[in-house]
Amino acid sequence: xxxxxxxxxxxxxxxxxxxATSVQATEMPSEPRGGQPPIGSKPSVENFSEQVTYQRAxxxxxxxxxxxxKYGMRRASIEIGAGDNVVxxxxxxxxxxxxxxxxxxxxxxxxSTTDLRKGPVVLEVPxxxxxxxxxGQVADDWFITIADIGPIGLDKGKGNKxxxxxxxxxxxxxxxxxxxxxxxxILDFAFRSIPLANGKPEDAYALSKKIKMYYLSELPNPExxxxxxxxxxxxxxxxxxxxxxxxxxxxxxxxxxxxERDKFMMGLLKTIGIEKGKPYSPDAKTKxxxxxxAIDAYYYMREGYIAGVPGEMVWGAKRTWRDVFYTDPDGxxxxxxxxxxxxxxxxxxxxxxxxxxxxxxxxxxxxxxIDTPLDGDGNVLQAGKTYKLTVPKDVPVxxxxxxxxxxxxxxxxxxxxEAKPGLSSFDLDDMKQNADGSVDLYFGPRAPKGYENxxxxxxxxxxxxxxxxxxxxxxxxxKSFILNDVQxxx
Numbered sequence: 001x002x003x004x005x006x007x008x009x010x011x012x013x014x015x016x017x018x019x020a021t022s023v024q025a026t027e028m029p030s031e032p033r034g035g036q037p038p039i040g041s042k043p044s045v046e047n048f049s050e051q052v053t054y055q056r057a058x059x060x061x062x063x064x065x066x067x068x069x070k071y072g073m074r075r076a077s078i079e080i081g082a083g084d085n086v087v088x089x090x091x092x093x094x095x096x097x098x099x100x101x102x103x104x105x106x107x108x109x110x111x112s113t114t115d116l117r118k119g120p121v122v123l124e125v126p127x128x129x130x131x132x133x134x135x136g137q138v139a140d141d142w143f144i145t146i147a148d149i150g151p152i153g154l155d156k157g158k159g160n161k162x163x164x165x166x167x168x169x170x171x172x173x174x175x176x177x178x179x180x181x182x183x184x185x186i187l188d189f190a191f192r193s194i195p196l197a198n199g200k201p202e203d204a205y206a207l208s209k210k211i212k213m214y215y216l217s218e219l220p221n222p223e224x225x226x227x228x229x230x231x232x233x234x235x236x237x238x239x240x241x242x243x244x245x246x247x248x249x250x251x252x253x254x255x256x257x258x259x260e261r262d263k264f265m266m267g268l269l270k271t272i273g274i275e276k277g278k279p280y281s282p283d284a285k286t287k288x289x290x291x292x293x294a295i296d297a298y299y300y301m302r303e304g305y306i307a308g309v310p311g312e313m314v315w316g317a318k319r320t321w322r323d324v325f326y327t328d329p330d331g332x333x334x335x336x337x338x339x340x341x342x343x344x345x346x347x348x349x350x351x352x353x354x355x356x357x358x359x360x361x362x363x364x365x366x367x368x369x370i371d372t373p374l375d376g377d378g379n380v381l382q383a384g385k386t387y388k389l390t391v392p393k394d395v396p397v398x399x400x401x402x403x404x405x406x407x408x409x410x411x412x413x414x415x416x417x418e419a420k421p422g423l424s425s426f427d428l429d430d431m432k433q434n435a436d437g438s439v440d441l442y443f444g445p446r447a448p449k450g451y452e453n454x455x456x457x458x459x460x461x462x463x464x465x466x467x468x469x470x471x472x473x474x475x476x477x478x479k480s481f482i483l484n485d486v487q488x489x490x
Contacts, residue, residue: 050289056268057293061245062301063265065347066143067252068245069101069355072237073188074113075248076100080233085121085215086226087112088235089193089208092201096413096421098230100237101355102371102466103413104192105422106402108201110134110208113188116166117255119217122177123189125149126210127159131199134207135366136191137356138164141184141255144334145359149191152362154178163216167257174216186255190356194399194470238410241298243282243291250280261341304348306373306380313349315370316482320378324354324369324466325361333357353411353464368476371466373408376485381408383462386444386489393437396481398471400425405443405456408464416459423456442489 031039045051061068076099082088090098093105103109114121125134128151135150135157151157155178163177166185173179191211193204214222239245249269253276258266269275273282282290315321326349328335328342335346350357358365373380375387395401402424407414413421423431423441430453433439442448443463447455467483475481 050285053272053286053289054293056272057246057290058297058300060249060265060269060272060274061241061294061297062347063343064245064249064252065239065301065343066351067141068239068248069237069351070139070141070143070186070188071248071252072239073100073111073190074186076235076237077111077113077188080228080230080235082112082226082228082230084114084118085112085213086228087208087211087213088228088230089205089211091205091229091231094413095231095419096415097232097234099235099410099412101353101411102404102406104402104404104468105413105420106400106424106426106468107192107194108205108208109190110136110193110211111188111190112211112213113186114164114213115255116164116182116185116187119215120166120169120171121164122212122214122216122219122222123162123164124212125155125160125162126207127155128157129199129203129207130196131203132193132195132207133157134191134193134211136189137358138162138180138189139187139356140182141186141252142334143351143355143357144183144332145357146182146187147178147180148358149189150366152364152366154180183259184255184257196399238412241294243287243294245294246274246282246290247280250274261336301348301352304344305352308348310349316479319482320372320374320376320485321370321467321483322372324371325357325365326350327361331360364477365472366470368469368472369466370483371464372486373464374486375488377488379488381463381465381486383458383460384445386442386446386448387463388487388489389441389443389465389467390434390484390487391439391441392484393439395425395469396473396475397425397469398473400470402468402470403441403456404466404468405458406464406466408462411464414457414459414461414463416457418457420456423454427453444489448489 077083077088087110089110090108092108094103094109135153137145137149138147139145147154147162149155154160154162161177163179165179165181167183193208195201195204209227212225214225253274256276258276274280309322313322313326315323327333328337330337333350335342375381389403402422404422406412428439431439432451432454441454442451443456444458445460465486469476
């Protein structure tokens with residue numbers, strides 16, 4: 001054997017002996033590395049069952065926000081004697097009795113709900129007249145638009161027969177219909193019936209009464225569509241932020257279907273007694289926890305809406321107005337995008353205080369909305385204070401503009417003796433205008449002297465305001481038009 005080989009063997013042997021000696025010399029540890037909390041740790045709560053119930057209930061409220069608002073609209077329709085395929089058509093602009101999120105009072109609403117578990121439904125949308133036009137959305141049980149209606153919608157304002165098919169429908173599909181495959185069994189529509197330049201609210205109401213809705217199985221002789229006018233009826237769709245939230249959630253889950261994206265949440269809900277097709281029977285302690293979770297979730301979402309505003313949501317540089325049509329990364333409003341269901345943003349940015357978004361924001365949308373909970377100094381609007389908004393003479397719209405004031409607690413109309421939740425360009429002839437043609441709109445507990453017709457009562461509530469552009473032109477769409485901030489008067 002060569003000398004170099006001998007040296008190598010010797011060195012290897014020495015290393016092996018040293019390693020063996022080192023291993024033998026290592027002291028045996030008393031605990032494995034990891035596998036338990038730090039020595040001396042204790043649970044931070046005494047009752048894990050109650051803690052987990054609260055945590056999962058809290059998240060369930062935020063997750064189910066859009067579905068809960070949609071269910072509330074169905075619940076309200078049934079409560080006033082409407083229901084499946086019965087059309088609620090307001091004969092005039094809504095009053096505060098319409099208890100829903102951020103409605104408008106300028107154009108009559110028309111809405112209906114249906115249950116596709118009973119079969120496909122035909123929705124006949126009438127064509128626009130020279131005095132009025134319909135626009136709005138048909139939406140699924142999670143408030144995702146499945147068909148836009150109006151000039152840029154499925155009907156193009158020319159009328160259409162729409163066939164709404166339930167999930168996984170395998171029956172015959174007749175010809176002559178615009179077919180819409182619904183991802184859910186429970187759905188509804190909400191349209192605005194808009195009077196045109198030479199039209200009046202009664203013309204808009206007359207157009208809404210031409211809608212027809214019936215089950216496909218009723219052909220060839222469907223029953224005439226039934227209409228209900230809720231103008232003087234309390235129509236309460238608002239979410240119930242207490243233990244009843246979870247009663248409604250059980251109904252939502254039962255109606256199904258369960259989407260792939262929501263299976264994880266189904267697992268969490270099962271652990272707190274909410275499971276598809278199973279009895280819902282929480283005990284008194286669980287109901288108390290549910291109540292606390294719903295209340296806390298409300299305040300969490302409210303704080304998130306008021307405080308945390310993404311920069312791209314702001315309408316114009318250094319302004320307090322926000323773009324209501326703030327979309328998810330895919331340009332829609334589901335927040336179900338590649339790799340994430342962002343239900344936190346889904347609730348706080350869209351569905352906590354606003355409803356009925358289009359499927360996508362069109363390149364030239366029929367309406368644009370901006371809102372704010374803040375005055376021009378960035379302070380949250382306050383109850384008992386008077387505020388002013390100066391609207392320029394020529395707002396760049398083809399149709400009209402409106403300002404509506406809501407209660408920041410409910411995001412619904414405020415009950416006041418005046419029953420006047422908003423003002424619009426339709427009211428200009430009755431309002432005092434400035435020398436340059438602009439108009440000062442006031443909202444607060446009392447009307448400034450001489451500006452009674454320019455004033456919206458806040459009834460002692462904390463106001464939140466929304467400005468609508470109907471028929472926005474280029475200056476709105478490219479945001480070169482800047483609306484003045486709301487100013488504190490006193």
